[in-house]
Amino acid sequence: MFEKIKNRERRKLTKMQRNQERLAYLFILPALVFFAVFVLAPIGMALYFSLCNFSQRNIELIEWAGFKNYIEIFTAPGLKSFRESLWHVLYYAVMYVPMVVVMSLLFAVLINQKIRGVKAFRIMYYIPSITSGVAVSFIFQFLFSAADYGLMNTVIGWFGGQPLNWLGTEGLAMFCIALVNVWGGIGGNMIIYLAALQGVPPDQIEAARVDGANKRQIFLHITLPQIAQATFFVVMMSLIGSFQLYDQVKIMTGGGSGTNTPVFQIYMMAFDPGSSRSGMANAMAVVLFVVIMIVTSLNNFLQNRINKKYE
DSSP: OHHHHHHHHHHTSOHHHHHHHHHHHHHHHHHHHHHIIIIIHHHHHHHHHTTEEOOSTTTTOOEEOTTHHHHHHHHOGGGHHHHHHHHHHHHHHHHHHHHHHHHHHHHHHHHTSOOTTHHHHHHHHHGGGGSOHHHHHHHHHHHTOSSTTOHHHHHHHHTTOOOOOTTTSTTHHHHHHHHHHHHHHHHHHHHHHHHHHHTSOHHHHHHHHHTTOOHHHHIIIIIHHHTHHHHHHHHHHHHHHHHTOOHHIIIIITTOTTOOOHHHHHHHHHHOTTTOOHHHHHHHHHHHHHHHHHHHHHHHHHHHHHHHHHO
16 A cells, blocks of 8 residues: 555656656765775674684684684683773773763853854864874873873972872773873864854743843753753763774773773784684674664663653
8 A cells, every 4th residue: 555655656756856866866876885885894794704713814714603702702711801891991981971071061161152262262172182192192191101201290299299100000090091082082072062052042041041040040951951962962972982992092001900992802802913813803893883882772762761851
């Protein structure tokens, strides 16, 4: 029945409309091809190779392993470090996500004010987000160095304090990496919040002022609900970025001091001469993908619940 209605409606299209429809498909064809070649195909290859045993050094020697790699991930003592890395990155996310969300919103509110030179402040606050992550990691590695020339320990010494092994102490090292990424992540999220803030209806704010609401009440009861969509987007992207943490870990700590992350483990499993198990690395990547999907789904579920509350 549905197909008959659909075909009847299609016959009602004029020749020009049918030509426009074909032209529309022609325009989206490059994007579809790009998505198929560079997204769907790699995902399919990763799923297939995760069920195999092979090495990058002998890629032609591929053996079918079935679900053996997945079983080893959750049971083998030698892969305990990967299971621990999931907890490490969760600990990192608990620190990083609230900090970057709050700081991004704070900076967005500040640069949303009508003050002289506000455009210059917007540029300055955004620059860290386009700075090379590798270069930033080397700079902060110098700042947090445990040696005498480390800036943080030098400042502590001025006040008579004892130097700290910032990047060599478990817990503290991951906190330092979180601070680095907060510094670099504020700019992009700030722009998202700035766009959301400028989309808040001025008449609602003015009506609240007329009713006697102060700035804090306006922000909590009008502004925050209006920018809820931006907040959930920033939270979701920050969570996904947390589980993909690699550059700073590789450069600043080398995966030590409790900073071992899943992506770092995947890279070492695939390319380290001591292991070089590419099939296992693909299986790890699939597990990480599933974890990210679960976290994203939970975030979307909470978003829908909160949206219904404010409808």
